Amino acid sequence: MLETTVVVIGGGATGMGTLRDLSMRGVPAILLEQGGLAHGTSSRFHGLLHSGGRYVVNDPESARECIEENMILRRVGKQCVEVTEGLFVLTPKDDPTFVEPWIKGCAAAGIKAEEISPAEARRLEPDLTPDAQRVFRVPDSCVDGFRLVLHNRMSAERYGGRALTYHEVVAIRQRNGAVCGVTARNLMTGETVDIACRMVVNAAGSWSGEVAALAGLEAAITPD
Template identity: 40%
Template sequence: MPAPHVVIVGAGSTGAACAHDLALRGLRVTVVERGEFSNATTGRNHCLLHSGGRYAVTDQESAIECIDENLLLRKIMPDALELNDGLFVALTEEDLGFKARFIAGCEACHIPYRELTPAQALAREPLLNPKLLAAVQVPDGVFEPWRFSMAFLATARSNGAVCRSYTEVVELVRQNGSVTGVKVLDRVTGKTDTIGCDLVVNAAGPWAGEVAGFGGIEVPVQPTAGIMVTVGRRMNNMVVNRLDKPSDGDIVVPQRTTSIIGTTSWTVTDPDAIDIPPEHIQKMLHKGIELIPEIATVTTRGVGAAARPLIKRANEDERDVSRTFECFDHKRDGVEGFVSISGGKTTTARGMAEKLGDLVTRKLGLSVACQTRTTQLLSYRLFYA
């Protein structure tokens, strides 16, 4: 008997990590991505390998997921990461008042931290605002988002997965209430085709609602945009965060020869058409300059936006929506052979895929344990080798 065949819709960090998890469990996997791999939210994010510090006070479930995955990814994908650590910096008495809560949050979420004096922080990051009052160091890092996803896909492919870019799912094929395949449009040739399978995983990020809609199903995904402003010089080596609850413009992430200031948060209806409010750009620069005054002297190299696939729970406003994730078995909606995964972060993609893999194997009547915690990923370079 051949192993069951699973089709994954979407190859951002979530779909790529799911492909790796399921291929390693011995399933036949086909990943279909309507654009280039990692082209959407994953390819346009802030590149922060979260320590969890950002959520240690306000969203501890997500903070614990972040630190657990951060420590694990260091071992299994070293060539996509820059491990520079991060600083949470107090600039005002109000920020200073937040420090005790921040440290208590780090302790509750087992995030390693170290308090630094202003002089110690400036010795590490000379362009920080010299008026800083305190700093706390945490194990933040930086990833290269395309390399991140391609490391998962390269490894999945070496375990037999088929990865198809420019292949858009336009319909779910159903028989007797079960999903039995997908109809796809090849966006290069314009031809359509059907791929039969035993189960479909909807990992379409902020488009997960649209893909679920092909089955007449709703998933509570709330596409929530954020902008990032990239300046034309690398201003900092460590990730620099404001010591406060997550808010607009409170983080500057170094990425290659640039630094990226982010971000904002607002709900959008169409993740393919995000209009960037001009005042968001000004706010990013203003807040970035507070943290690193020399940003005022460099040119802006680019402005971008993407939508987070957040899970909406009742009565939450955007900033309060948890950054954790959820798997949905659409059997509960009367449709067999179809599951969705949404929410989370790129940092937590492996852990998300582990939960998804547990659900998928359970549904297929298999008992195969997840092996991704200890399996070293291949280099992203090997995808095209």
């Protein structure tokens, strides 16, 4: 039997980031992933590292979270980020009265929105519509999710963390109402492994409801 403090279930961006964070804080942790790394939701996202610009008017809290995350990833995971930047464009079909609230929203959220000329924008992006009337450059970029998860694993392991892929969690054990361990099946060999722990982090994405059920809990998840 293995023994640790925390078992993280799910080897995507959230789970692997959690493993890294715990390991850097000196908390013993083991991650279990039923497939390969980033094989679920983290392999199926659009790759956009949001600046938060799209949220500044209707959801300013999300906008602030986006730009904070963006700047952190550029700093600690710069090898995983392609600094493409992004353009917000006003065309004749758009409402011009939206521009000023959007500019103020960017400033309030801490998002650098630099107005550039349509000609400069077309130089940067030749396929941009010729109807562009105003263009703002924001720090949207691209992130390589696979590389980010892999580098998080490498970093976590340097701090003592451990990740077991192709291990499906089949039971979460409890004693006196508290988690005391998990059982996982090695999908490559069929063998089971028991891990004693004090806490479980459910980072299973679309499978979060199934994982919660193993602990007698309910999480209303509808995968799409």
